[in-house]
Amino acid sequence: MKNRIYHIPKRGMKACLVVASMLLSFSAMATVDIQSWQTTSGAKVMYVQANQLPMLDIEVAFDAGSARDADSWGVAAMTSGLLGTATSKLNEDQVSETFNSIGAQIGSSVTRDSASISIRTLTRPEIMQTALNTFETLISDTQFTKPIFDREMQRLKIGLKQKSVEPQVISNETLWKTLYGNHPYAHPTSGTLESVESITLDSLKAFYKKYYVASNAVISIVGNVNKAQAKEIAEKLMQNLPKGQKAPGLVAPKAINKHKSITIDFDSTQTYYSLAQLGIERGHPDYAALFVGNHILGGSGFGSLLMEEVREKRGLVYSVYSYFAPQKVAGPFLIGLSTKNASALEADKVVRETLDGFLKDFTDEKLQAIKDNLIGGFPLRIDSNAKILGYISMIGFYGLPLDYLEWFPKQIEQVTKEDVLEAWNMHIKPDEMLKIMVGKPE
Known part of the structure; x- marks a missing residue:
């Protein structure tokens, strides 16, 4: 499940069209030099230097997918969807305007295993600095407000009602439920109409506090920054997150063993x-x-x-x-x-x-x-x-x-x-x- 938070508006479109045209001419690398280390707070970092384009792509993935929902099916997806909508210093419109003004893209997604938030920005110093500063606050200082929660809950319920009459969705959800039984993979990533009724603002805050921690994060960085810059960026992104604990492993599912x-x-x-x-x-x-x-x-x-x-x-x-x-x-x-x-x-x-x-x-x-x-x-x-x-x-x-x-x-x-x-x-x-x-x- 993917959630789009903001897209590039007209003011940032010109720069991004330039980037898009450059992407079309970007040839495949013979080898990809992947480097990895840990931040001081325990987050894993994956880094590839790519100087062909004046841009930077970052994804921060947390072991916070729907397999961590416990009895609140849909809480992981809702938390991911609301991540970055507002901070203690910026409301929803101000967050949007900040990214709009620099032509940066930000998005989020959630699966059964993970929840991630990503950013794409040009590496011109003044643009990149603003993008990274705002991105860091979205990760560590997200505020889950009641008006946004109520609005998104209504949207979620409408979406779940529409999906409930789609044969492909019925087939897919039946498949996961039957194959996985009582396993955390069994339920739909977005939850069900019945299960989301139990999700509250407090349950989102508790989920965020438990799973959106440095020890539970993987930071991936690709772009026109050197290793020293990448290390600085990774430390910056985790500087205000608690270290916390890595999520425990999942139990292996049991096969049905019969037709x-x-x-x-x-x-x-x-x-x-x-x-x-x-x-x-x-x-x-x-x-x-x-x-x-x-x-x-x-x-x-x-x-x-x-x-x-x-x-x-x-x-x-x-x-x-x-x-x-x-x-x-x-x-x-x-x-x-x-x-x-x-x-x-x-x-x-x-x-x-x-x-x-x-x-x-x-x-x-x-x-x-x-x-x-x-x-x-x-x-x-x-x-x-x-x-x-x-x-x-x-x-x-x-x-x-x-x-x-x-x-x-x-x-x-x-x-x-x-x-x-x-x-x-x-x-x-x-x-x-x-x-x-x-x-x-x-």
Whole structure:
């Protein structure tokens, strides 16, 4: 779930258009030199110097996602959404005007694992200083005011009501609830209409006080600043936050260990279909083999087996896909599609047959084509400051090795057919998967 706090208005637009045009010509780095250290208050810092553009991107991620909601489902998302709306010295309009005047961008997002706040600014000294000063106060001096809380709560309830009648949302929420049971991942990130009723201004303040602390933070910095400047920036951002304590680890979820089928009647011409089970956690040693295999099965669009079998040969769908979603603990593996109600059962049959066939064998030519595509396209994954920021934030938050961006393509190159088949048959159990259909499958 992403929350936009402020965007660039007309006065800052000219400078940002210049930056955007420069981004288009920014070529991929051969290597990304990631450096890491801790601030004096215990926050982890991830840093990449990128001098190609006169800009700075920063993301501060806290282990404060919806898995930390406890019984107040939605409190993490609400806290993240209100973070930075006002401080003790600046009201909401003044915060907005400050960023508008310098053409900076600020935003926030929340997932099951993390909540983050980010900023993008030009590195002209007077602009960057104002941006960083204000950004620091948003992190350490956010004020949760009742008028803003009441307004955003009303917006949240309207959004939840709208989502409650969307078949894709119904399918997704049923999937997480069924796969994860009583685990902290089970409930929706935004909570439910019933659960948000229990969220109060005091519960937001308590959540913020507990989880928005230096020991629970990862600061990622990419841009036209040297290491000494980056260290100064990191210390500045944490200077007024309490050290606090890092959030405890999450328990591993338990697999359902049997096939389960759920059909939810929904008045629609389409059936929304998911086939899922627990996958792996972020950093699992089998990830490279599973990642390559997933691109063969359903993660590469028109080059995948599922697209060939379900769409191209039979015309049952417009799109079909599969993916792993690694988390701090095992995230889901999912195959998804939507199709006409009359085609739903046939699509299910073809998906299962394709998965079974893939687990037995696939061609060497298919493997090599996928590997060539992944390795050849990898530079495009790190061809902008924003993409690098996303990667190093992930690396820092999940404790992956600093050479991950060099190491992972090498792992892909070394993956064999035997590696893929062994990993997939170890982790994916076709007879123990959850099937969900939302619609009127005939």
